[in-house]
Structures are given as structure tokens and as C-alpha cells.
Amino acid sequence: MYDLEKLGKNAVKAKYKAAKLTTEEKNKALKKCANALKSSYEFLIEENNKDTSKAKENGISEGMVDRLRLTQSRIDAMAEGLLQIIDLPDPIGEVMEEFDRPNGLHLKKVRVPLGVIGIIFESRPNVTADAFGLTFKTGNAVILKGGKEAINSNKAIVKIIREALESCGIDPDVLQLIEDTERETTTRFMKMKEYVDVLIPRGGAGLIRAVVENSTIPVIETGTGNCHVYIDKDADLDMSVKIMFNAKTQRISVCNAAESLLIHRDVAKKFLPEMKKALDEKHVELRGDAETMKILGDCVVPATEEDYGKEFLDYILSVKVVSGVDEAIEHINKYNTHHSECIVTENEETAEKFLDGVDAACVYVNASTRFTDGFEFGFGAEIGISTQKLHARGPMGLKELTSYKYKIYGNGQVRQ
């Protein structure tokens, strides 16, 4: 049986040391790690070749193989990612609140690392470097579990970073990789509550469900996005088409892409044909209700109940005609995944009603849902997009990888 216990113990030891590192020490190490990656093209590509060859042998699609592949420019991008983290402010040690009590106690609420973070992710090996950079800058230790198909690449990246850390006098166990690829090991990892403070799954709906169902460690749920665009009767036609087209087609495989269009009955006849014309350019399949079909004709596939609840991640869009903002809100709250939702309208009152009423991390008026992203929000980084309400909601940057503690200063106070 793979010795997860050992990784847990090492991580706990490392987290106490990581929490004490100064910003300068962390930045120096990040730079060293970035340089180490850049001077290891050959080794990294060699190890990566093992993964891509195996993937091809296993008949995995070219798209998937491409996601796996490391090239010189992709390695440079990983290194660049680490260098960018250097410039971000270090949140650790920030005094978030400070106050006195009538009994003379002085309280400081101070930002501290979360401790040991577990991250379970799929295929793309660049996540390894990204996740290390963000968790390290915030004084955490991280245990990574990557996808089976990228195991050699992940091992190679971790090896290089750990060596670079050691050369800076930093405990390399701030970054550990679970090298065993058995599912049973991953399931055991999800129950290592004694060692791991937070677990973040990054990947498809299946992975996330498995983590939520099996983990005893507190989880930050990320990712799944069934995002809607609601076109109100007071919407600008051109803007509506532009936003819907962007939200649906600018990048179909991501969680902040739109999957559903809701349109006000009063403008459906006028707007839907224009919308279709634009979406046809990308051959988007429309799955609509009876009213949509009546307006657009046979090119619309009849939408099932299931279609409205689906994250297609494809050139498919569900469509529904609604009676107004109230029905739109109700529909969205029934089917959405609490990720990103948009209203297009020139009516401020209607907009506020939508923003208040829709239960989602990010609610937009007159802008594409595609902006839900740590970089677009100006956080300078992103470890994922939270779709739960506990701890963090929406894009998670450095601050979202921290907790806090209360430091309380007395001079002999006891409770009466």
C-alpha cells in the first residue's frame, strides 16, 4: 500500500516551516524554481514524451494528447507563471482587524496560511507548477495528485522544483506529488483529515462529485458552470448578440462559457433570428422550447428538461423564451451551478433585480460571462473558481488560499 501517511507527516512538518518564510525568501525561491524549469527543457520533454507516447498507444484523442504535451514554449509559460507570482503582494501576516475589549484584551485578526492543501487535478501538467507557485507564495504546503496519464511529466516538474527549493535551504516537502496512480490511493487521500486542511479538486464534474462524496477534509468545490445569458425586453439588440456570441463561442471548453440563452417574449421574434445568424457562423446547435422552435423553425432541436441543466462544453446552446426577469431568475436558480450569470438590459431596475435575485458567484449586467477569471478580476492569479458559498466564491487568488487566527494580548485577564 502506497505510504500516504509519510507524505502527510512530511507536509505537516513542512507547513510550519513554510508559514515562517519571509516574502523575500519565498520570492527568491520562486525565481530559482522558474530558472530551474527553463534550464531543464530536455529532461522535461523527454519525460513528457513517455506520457504522450503512452497516450497515443492507448488510442487517446489528439486533442487530449495535445493537452498533455510539454513544449519549450509551454515550459517557458510555466516558468513565467512562477515569476509573475513574485510580483503579487504576499497576504501572509496582514492584520485584517485589530480591536480592544473593555477588559483590556487586545485582539489582532491576522492572515495565516491554510496549512496543508491537497489538490486533485486532471491531465494538464502545467497545473503542477501553477498550484505550487500559488500555494507556496501563501506559505502553505501542498500535496498534489495529478492525472495518471501525466504522471511522468508531473514527477519531472516536481523533481526540478524540489531540487531548486532545496538549493535555497527550503524544505522540499512544501511540494509533494502522490506518485501512485491507483484510485484507491486517491480515495484514501481524501480522508487524510489529520494531515490535510483543505482539498481542492480541479477538473470535470465526475472528479468533483467523487471528491465531495468521499472527502472528510473540507473541500472547496470548483468548476462546473451551467451559465446563462438572459436577454431582457429592454436590451440593446447589437449588444445582446455580441455578448451571447462571445459567452457561447469564444472558448467552448471552459466553465465560464454560456450554455443557455433565455429571452424575453416581447423581443424574441426580433432578436432570435439575429442571434441565430451570428451563432450559425460557429455552427452552434440550438436546443429550444416550443416558442423558440416556432420562431426559428426546424433548425432548432427540441430541448429536454435535461438540456437545461447541462454544461455542454460544446457548440450547443439551450434556448428558452420567458415572460420576464422573474421567470428568468426562477429558471436560472433552478438549473444553474451558481457560477456566472448575465442579464442584458438597459433598464437599471431590472438589472438590479436580476443581480440580487440570481444565486451565483458572479452576476453580470451587459458583459460576457467569460470574465469570471482571476486574471480578468485583477487578482493576478487563479487557483480555481469556487461554486460553493463557504470560504470563497468565484475566482480564487492568493487571499483565498489563506485563513486567519486571532492573536490575543492580555495582562492577566481571567473570565468572571
Place this chain on the structure above:
Amino acid sequence: MYDLEKLGKNAVKAKYKAAKLTTEEKNKALKKCANALKSSYEFLIEENNKDTSKAKENGISEGMVDRLRLTQSRIDAMAEGLLQIIDLPDPIGEVMEEFDRPNGLHLKKVRVPLGVIGIIFESRPNVTADAFGLTFKTGNAVILKGGKEAINSNKAIVKIIREALESCGIDPDVLQLIEDTERETTTRFMKMKEYVDVLIPRGGAGLIRAVVENSTIPVIETGTGNCHVYIDKDADLDMSVKIMFNAKTQRISVCNAAESLLIHRDVAKKFLPEMKKALDEKHVELRGDAETMKILGDCVVPATEEDYGKEFLDYILSVKVVSGVDEAIEHINKYNTHHSECIVTENEETAEKFLDGVDAACVYVNASTRFTDGFEFGFGAEIGISTQKLHARGPMGLKELTSYKYKIYGNGQVRQ
């Protein structure tokens, strides 16, 4: 099978309405609920009698029966609790951050309710009114699952509050009680992720463990406290005795009571006999290591490994002589439950080392651990004390019962 699904659906409907209530509407309703409780002494005590009689029949200890009992003054205290919540500021709608992006997007991070909160608690029926007051003021809907032995009392309290809410035109489903007392129902409740946003267990270690292990809903872990007092070589003797005595004996059954004393070798001989003299007044049993036994003699019970990890909630204290603050930190981080820890010292450098190095929600210098409490911190309320690092740490007041959303205002922005 008990229809939990129905409660879930009702709660979801109610949460959207609750989120829209104004502060004034909420406060008016809280007042009405408080008055309704006060004018229902007879009914409440009658229903409560059913619970206490049954408890006596079942041979439950007088202490436990007393915890169950409702009296006129206890009902007044419940009502008073609701009235106090009126005076607390309403956190909902607070703009926590507001900023612009270069592309013209305007972002507001706004405080919103968590949604539907589930609370699973044991015996004391007053928790029913408390939990309602705090979750309602923060615009949430709550589903309560109380202890089997208090079922009639809880039903009665919930009935009165729901009627008062209805008379104010508020959806009474903001407060629902699971009336079925089968364990299977509680286990099903923990998996109602579709309806419940957060689950908070309040009770003993067994209950909390069961929730953490079974829940698929995000949990805020509360309560268990294996708290330590470390007496440094630079500590004031009188203050040390006073703090240790208070932390251990002022109220033994609570999570912020101290369970363990660590003492610096250099002062052990001088301090331990004084400490013992004070603790003898309350007949505190000492379980110590070899050095402690050598100093204090046979009155000390030899401490086992298990003793150091135990929350006694009794007149029992584990004792260990340590070589200094480093060993104290290491010992605490090995055995504690991340609740509240204290150092007594006049040395500021040693104090900071302890405050930084100990992994706990609340770290004290020269004050009793007993201050870890929402009221003592000035929050005006407390739903529990979080011992996890996600979302909230330490005492949780109103703010800790909220989440946030991003409202994003554009004028046609699309992603490039």
C-alpha cells in the same frame, strides 16, 4: 420515510424570500417572535414537561434533565436573546470591496446570505431560538435537527416562532425542524447537498465526527477543544496560577476550558506546588509525566499518551514539563484541536514565537483561554466556535453566517 425532500424544497423557496427582507422587516419579526415566546410560557412548559418526564423515565441523569428543562426565566432568556439580535448590525448588502478594471467593468463584492443552513445539535432546546435568530438576521433559511430527547420542546418553540413569522407576512419556512428522530433521517439530511448550502454540527466530538464523515454538504466544524496553557520560564508566578486556575476550573464542561498544562523546566519546581495548591481547591486530578510526579509526588496520576490528546471536560488536567517554548509549540501542535492556546510570559519575543508557531484559532498571551467566545470578542452573538481553517476560524458571529457575490457592471464588454 420522512419527507426531507419537502423540507429542502421549502427551505430553498424561503431562502430567496429571506434574502430580500429589509433590516427593518427582520427586526420587526424578531421582536414579534420574542414576544410570542414570552406569552407562551404555559404551552412551552407543558410541552417541555413531556420531554423531561420521558428523560426521567429513561433514567437520564439529573444534570442532563436540567439541561433539557425550560423554566419561565429560561424562556425569558431565549426571548431576550432574540431581542439582542435586533440591535446587531445587519451585514447583508454590505459592499465589501468595489473596483474598476481597465476594460471598464465595475465590480462590487457584496455580502449575501449563505442560503440554507442546516444545524444539527444536541439536547438544550434554547439552541432552537438562538440558531433561528442568528440565521434569520443574516437572511438565511435554517433547517434544524435537535436531539431526540428535546423533540417536544423544539417542536413547541418552532411552532410559536413560525406562527409569529406568518403574522408578519414572512414565509415561516425560513425556520423548519426535522421532526423525525431516526438516525437514518439525520444521515440522509447530511447528504441533501442540492438544498442545503452549509451544515453546522453543534455538540460533542461523536456528533461532529459523524457529520464530517457522512456529509456531502460543506461543513463548519465546531467545538472540540483540547486547550493548553504553557507557563514560560519568564512567567509571573501569581498570574500563571490565576490564569491556569481560571482556564481549568471556571467552567469545566466547555470547549474553551484548558485541559493541559505545560511548564518550563526552569520554573517547574517553584511553580508546580503553587499551581497544585490552587487546583486542590477544586479537587483537580493531575495526570503528569515523570518530572511532574517527581516534583509533586504520588498525588499525580501518571499521564498516558492518550491523556495528552484528551478533552476531559472534567476536573482533570494533564501536565508536562518541557524544555522551553519550542517544545511547548511542538507538543501543542501535535495534540491540540486548533481551538485556544495560551502562553504566560513577560518575554515579548517568546510570546510572539508562541503566537506565530501554535496552530490554533485563538492564541493568547497572559489571558485565560476561556475568552474564546463570540460575546467576549464583542460579536454580540455566537453560532459556534470553528476549529477548521476554511471560511471561519474561532468564534462565529453574524458575519460568519454570510457569503458574498460579485456584481459586475458592464456596457457590452466581451472577452478577447
